[in-house]
Amino acid sequence: MTAYGFDWAAVVRGLPYLLEGAGLTVVISSIAMVLAVLLGLALAAIAQAPGHLARRLVAAYVEAFRNTPLLIQIFIVYFGLPQLGLKLSPFLSGLAALVLYAAAYNTEIFRAGMEAVPQGQFEAARSAGLGELQILRYVIVPQAVRISFPALGNNLVSLVKNSSLVSTIGMVELMFVANDISFNNFRTFEIYGAAAVIYVVIVLTLTRLLRAAEGRLLRAPA
Amino acid sequence: MRVEIVVQTLPYLVRGTLSTVGIALAVIVVGTAAGVALGLLRFGPWRWVGALVAWLVELVRAVPLLLLMFFIFFGLPALAIKIPTFPAAVLAMSLWMAVNTAEVVRGGIQSIPRGQFEAARSIGLSELQAMSYVIFPQAVRRMIPPFVGLCTILIKDTSLAAIIGVFELTRAAQETIERTFRSFEVYLTAAAIYFVICFPLTRFAQRAEARLLRP
Numbered sequence: 001m002t003a004y005g006f007d008w009a010a011v012v013r014g015l016p017y018l019l020e021g022a023g024l025t026v027v028i029s030s031i032a033m034v035l036a037v038l039l040g041l042a043l044a045a046i047a048q049a050p051g052h053l054a055r056r057l058v059a060a061y062v063e064a065f066r067n068t069p070l071l072i073q074i075f076i077v078y079f080g081l082p083q084l085g086l087k088l089s090p091f092l093s094g095l096a097a098l099v100l101y102a103a104a105y106n107t108e109i110f111r112a113g114m115e116a117v118p119q120g121q122f123e124a125a126r127s128a129g130l131g132e133l134q135i136l137r138y139v140i141v142p143q144a145v146r147i148s149f150p151a152l153g154n155n156l157v158s159l160v161k162n163s164s165l166v167s168t169i170g171m172v173e174l175m176f177v178a179n180d181i182s183f184n185n186f187r188t189f190e191i192y193g194a195a196a197v198i199y200v201v202i203v204l205t206l207t208r209l210l211r212a213a214e215g216r217l218l219r220a221p222a
Numbered sequence: 223m224r225v226e227i228v229v230q231t232l233p234y235l236v237r238g239t240l241s242t243v244g245i246a247l248a249v250i251v252v253g254t255a256a257g258v259a260l261g262l263l264r265f266g267p268w269r270w271v272g273a274l275v276a277w278l279v280e281l282v283r284a285v286p287l288l289l290l291m292f293f294i295f296f297g298l299p300a301l302a303i304k305i306p307t308f309p310a311a312v313l314a315m316s317l318w319m320a321v322n323t324a325e326v327v328r329g330g331i332q333s334i335p336r337g338q339f340e341a342a343r344s345i346g347l348s349e350l351q352a353m354s355y356v357i358f359p360q361a362v363r364r365m366i367p368p369f370v371g372l373c374t375i376l377i378k379d380t381s382l383a384a385i386i387g388v389f390e391l392t393r394a395a396q397e398t399i400e401r402t403f404r405s406f407e408v409y410l411t412a413a414a415i416y417f418v419i420c421f422p423l424t425r426f427a428q429r430a431e432a433r434l435l436r437p
Contacts, residue, residue: 059376067420068413069391071385076413079399080406084223164286168385175288182296189300192293196285203284 010187011194014177018191021177022198028091029160032098036159037152040106044134044144047111058107065104071165073097078169094166100171102159106152112208113148146217153210160203174198203205227407231398233406235320238394239415245390246377247310250253253316253376254369265347265353275324288382290314295386311383315376319333322372331357335347367431378416391415 011018040075047058067071078093088096117140125135145152169178182188246392260279264272282290291314298305334357342352384392395412399405 063421063424064417067374067417067424069379069381069392069416071381072395072409072413072416076406076409080409084404119280133354138268161284161286165382167288175286175292178289178293187300188296189298192289192297196293199283199286199289200281204280207286216285 001182002170006190007187008190010181010185013197014181014185014187014194017177017181018174018194019197021174022174022202024172025160025174026202027097028095028166029163029170032102032163033156033159035095035099036102037107037156039103039142041093041108042143043103044072044110044114045141047107048114048136048140048192052174057079058111062104062107065100066108070097070101070162073101074169090166090169090171093169094163094171098159098166102155103163105155105158109148109155110144113144113149116147117143122158143158148211149214153207153214156210157206160206161199186195206210224404224407227402227404228411229313230365231402231408231411234393234398235391236416237409238389238391238412239419241388241394242380242390242392243419244375245308245315245383245388248277248292248312249315249319249376249380250373253313254319254323256316258327260320260324260341261331262353264324265331267349275347279321279324282317283325286312287318287379288385290317291382292387303345307383307386307388311380311386311388312422315383316402317377319372319376323369326365326372327361329368330361333364334360364434367427370423370427370430374420374427379414 043058043061047055049055054134074094074097077088077097081088081093120140121143122135122176125139131139163173164175167179171175172180174195178191182191185191260275263275294305294317295307295310295313301359322326338356339352342356343349347355378425380390381392383390386394387393391412395408398408402408
């Protein structure tokens with residue numbers, strides 16, 4: 001057994017490439033976050049529509065996507081769909097799977113938030129002469145977002161960490177870069193350690209931002 | 223879409239499923255035990271231990287599970303600690319489970335009003351007794367929904383073990399596809415199997431949460 005000599009210079013050499021990967025992690029996560037929040041809001045609103053059909057279809061989507069592994073979803077989009085004639089790039093496949101997975105959780109979070117808005121709010125808004133869409137836009141959604149915010153924040157943080165899975169289909173983000181470098185120079189301990197530090201910085205920054213946003217949201221007038 | 227492919231490959235996928243269930247159970251036992259201990263340490267009499275645990279939990283929770291797994295499987299051999307794929311995956315997932323369970327425990331305990339603790343102390347219970355007989359039993363009820371949610375996420379995330387070559391459901395699906403080239407059908411079948419395991423747990427967590435909200 002030979003003693004392992006640490007080579008931290010390997011981290012310095014790999015840093016530009018690692019940061020490039022971290023940049024793409026931030027980019028794909030940010031795009032996925034925006035799309036997943038919008039899709040989640042839209043589906044939660046659709047689920048409020050009268051009749052059972054809309055609610056059941058949304059529930060089927062939510063349960064299908066949050067009860068199956070993201071990794072399998074990524075593989076179905078990237079390896080499975082070409083078999084049906086739909087071929088997407090690694091970036092689009094990864095993005096699509098990340099959005100669909102996170103949006104399933106967001107839909108459920110927003111739906112619970114909307115249902116937590118007291119019934120009297122609907123009645124008051126209706127008696128004030130607002131239409132259904134106006135009620136949703138001005139009365140329900142603003143309150144539902146506040147109620148949902150902590151759970152939503154947790155899910156967005158998970159999204160950033162989950163973005164590491166798109167490395168498996170060859171998207172060159174932080175996890176992929178860490179694998180790429182350490183399989184070449186065998187400095188696995190140092191490089192994975194450095195990648196972990198970068199993830200911690202990204203995730204803790206996002207956590208702080210969300211906390212600040214939550215504070216402002218709660219202080220802002222309704 | 224060829225249905226006979228699903229029928230032919232099902233026995234192999236079921237073998238993978240058994241391994242997935244085994245891994246998940248092992249991780250839930252080990253990770254939960256460690257997580258409850260970590261979570262409780264935050265409320266112990268030693269301030270600095272609590273602070274250290276809080277710091278460690280936040281740090282480890284910020285690292286993706288996939289990276290934890292790669293670090294343990296590929297990174298630790300650099301320190302002459304060589305762990306085979308199966309225990310490496312179980313270790314990484316248990317670490318993940320432990321820090322997340324610790325958060326659930328902390329949340330559950332903090333959700334109990336402080337007055338309960340003060341009342342317990344004022345009738346002469348020690349801190350340990352107040353925790354064991356008053357706070358923890360009430361907190362456990364509130365921990366159940368998020369804890370079951372955590373278990374579902376864990377079961378889904380056991381699929382990551384396939385990436386370092388552990389034989390479980392996802393790996394079984396990959397091997398099947400190498401032979402049949404029918405990725406759509408096989409992955410869809412694997413997804414359906416995960417669904418059958420996870421959906422009842424999700425339902426259970428929802429019901430438990432609804433029951434908590436009811437007065």
